[in-house]
Amino acid sequence: MADNISRETFSGIVSNETPDKNKIAEASRIIAALQHELEELAELGSGPFAAAIYDAEGNLVVKMPNTVTLDNCSHNHAEMNVIKAAEEKLSTYDLSPFHLKLYSTSEPCLMCMGGIMWSGIKEVYYGVPTESVEEITGFDEGYKPGWVEEFKKRGIVVYGNIERELGEQVLRNYVAKGKIIYKPARQDEQ
Numbered sequence: 368m369a370d371n372i373s374r375e376t377f378s379g380i381v382s383n384e385t386p387d388k389n390k391i392a393e394a395s396r397i398i399a400a401l402q403h404e405l406e407e408l409a410e411l412g413s414g415p416f417a418a419a420i421y422d423a424e425g426n427l428v429v430k431m432p433n434t435v436t437l438d439n440c441s442h443n444h445a446e447m448n449v450i451k452a453a454e455e456k457l458s459t460y461d462l463s464p465f466h467l468k469l470y471s472t473s474e475p476c477l478m479c480m481g482g483i484m485w486s487g488i489k490e491v492y493y494g495v496p497t498e499s500v501e502e503i504t505g506f507d508e509g510y511k512p513g514w515v516e517e518f519k520k521r522g523i524v525v526y527g528n529i530e531r532e533l534g535e536q537v538l539r540n541y542v543a544k545g546k547i548i549y550k551p552a553r554q555d556e557q
């Protein structure tokens with residue numbers, strides 16, 4: 368990647384550290400690939416979200432989609448799936464010594480935010496922000512006031528809105544195909 372990257376490249380990117388162009392470029396590559404794979408997985412019945420965990424050297428550790436409806440388990444969001452799979456693979460309940468990075472096609476929901484915090488994941492990169500996920504799909508993502516800053520306090524780096532337009536299109540395609548939207552009721556809905 369060229370060193371004379373313009374400021375424009377960072378526009379719209381959410382981050383709780385000084386934006387690092389190499390991290391953004393790597394995350395764009397990984398999340399865009401996840402979004403493309405996700406379109407095929409959704410055809411097989413997965414939910415419209417996928418996540419992957421990479422190690423500090425940039426090697427893939429695990430990659431999985433949301434399997435809530437496939438597994439009949441409300442906990443099986445993509446982020447929870449990859450955390451469980453990585454812990455199993457590495458035989459540990461604490462991933463912190465491995466300095467792992469989690470990439471997700473959408474912003475983590477309330478449950479996954481907690482799951483990431485307890486897992487020892489050190490860096491989180493997401494695509495579509497919660498406001499867009501809720502607007503496009505109607506899913507309820509929960510309440511997460513100031514979570515990006517809360518993660519910073521705990522030494523967890525967060526970057527968001529990576530390949531946002533691509534991710535929003537994947538979600539629109541999912542909705543257009545009439546796939547399942549599962550969620551609890553919320554009072555503020557019209």
Ligand SMILES: [Zn+2]
Pocket residue numbers: 444445446475476477478479480
């Ligand atoms: Zn979730």
